[in-house]
Amino acid sequence: MKTAIVTGASSGIGLEISKVLINHGYKVYGFGRDFSKTNYQNELFIPIICDLMDINKLCEIIKEIRKSNEIHILVNNAGIGYFGPHEELNPKKIHEMVITNLEVPLVLTQQLLRDLKKNKGFVINISSITAKKSSTYGCAYSATKAGLTHFANSLFDETRKYGVKVVTIHPDITKTNFYRNANFKESNEEDTYITPEEVANAINFVLMQREGIVINEITLKPQKHKIDRK
Numbered sequence: 473m474k475t476a477i478v479t480g481a482s483s484g485i486g487l488e489i490s491k492v493l494i495n496h497g498y499k500v501y502g503f504g505r506d507f508s509k510t511n512y513q514n515e516l517f518i519p520i521i522c523d524l525m526d527i528n529k530l531c532e533i534i535k536e537i538r539k540s541n542e543i544h545i546l547v548n549n550a551g552i553g554y555f556g557p558h559e560e561l562n563p564k565k566i567h568e569m570v571i572t573n574l575e576v577p578l579v580l581t582q583q584l585l586r587d588l589k590k591n592k593g594f595v596i597n598i599s600s601i602t603a604k605k606s607s608t609y610g611c612a613y614s615a616t617k618a619g620l621t622h623f624a625n626s627l628f629d630e631t632r633k634y635g636v637k638v639v640t641i642h643p644d645i646t647k648t649n650f651y652r653n654a655n656f657k658e659s660n661e662e663d664t665y666i667t668p669e670e671v672a673n674a675i676n677f678v679l680m681q682r683e684g685i686v687i688n689e690i691t692l693k694p695q696k697h698k699i700d701r702k
Contacts, residue, residue: 474591475541477534477584479503479524479576480550482510484648485598488672489547490517496679498545501537503530524550524576525568534583544593546584547675548577548620551598553613555654566612573616578623585631592635592683596675597624601644601691621689628688639678642691643671645699656699664698 476493480486481502487510490500494516504510507519524530537543552572554565581595588595600617607614621640628638647665651657658665674690681687 473497473499473542474544475499475501475537476545476547477501477503477537477543477580478547478549479580480598482507482519484650485643485646485668485671486547486549487512488668489549489596489598489675492672492676492679493545493547496676499541501541503533503550525571527571527575527579530576531579531583534580538584538587542591543584543587544591545596546580546588546594547596547598548580549598550576551600551617551650553610553650553653555610555613555656557609558611561612569612569616573613574619574623577620581623581627585636588636589631589634592637594637594639594678595624595627596639596641596678597621598671599624599640599642601642601693604642604691625688628686632686637678637686639675639687640689641671641674642689644691644693644697646671655702657702659698659700661696661698663695665694666692 476498478486478490478500481490482504490502493500494514499516501518501520503520503522597620599621602610602614603617603621624638624640645658645665647658647667678687
């Protein structure tokens with residue numbers, strides 16, 4: 473059976489992407505820190521409790537999964553953001569963003585790339601609208617996402633001749649718990665945010681394309697730009 477690996481799969485965008493992949497017939501190994509509040513159950517969804525900051529442990533788990541599965545899709549979705557003036561961050565927060573948002577996708581892709589070449593599979597990166605523009609009060613976060621986007625563009629040029637499809641999604645503000653560490657959140661008006669389901673629908677669109685066509689980038693924006701202060 474074709475298998476996918478999705479990080480940040482316990483809720484939000486990652487969980488909705490997992491559902492889409494399962495609907496396409498994939499077995500999904502969903503990585504997350506805590507699945508206690510995850511109500512979704514499906515025999516094709518295998519939750520993996522893992523702290524992605526522990527790179528060595530992560531690589532051990534990937535090695536075990538590869539022993540008995542054909543990996544066709546990697547979704548680098550897990551992310552964390554701390555926002556505010558850059559001088560108000562601390563080294564721990566910066567380190568956490570760099571590891572989670574950039575180093576983990578680079579390492580996972582490296583670990584799985586031989587399989588993805590063999591299977592002409594997908595690397596799908598959930599980046600951010602902030603990767604494509606200046607982001608005051610999110611300088612470090614946007615830098616990690618810009619790095620992820622640049623990595624994906626270069627990786628496609630490197631691997632396209634092997635049939636690997638590299639896709640980057642740039643969502644704008646999304647109605648999830650992602651902004652729990654910020655002093656703002658999405659507005660309650662429906663035309664000022666996007667939903668995890670809508671990001672997952674973009675992945676569905678990517679997977680529906682014929683072999684030989686790759687949708688490299690999708691940017692999702694709400695019609696209006698508005699946030700609420702907490």
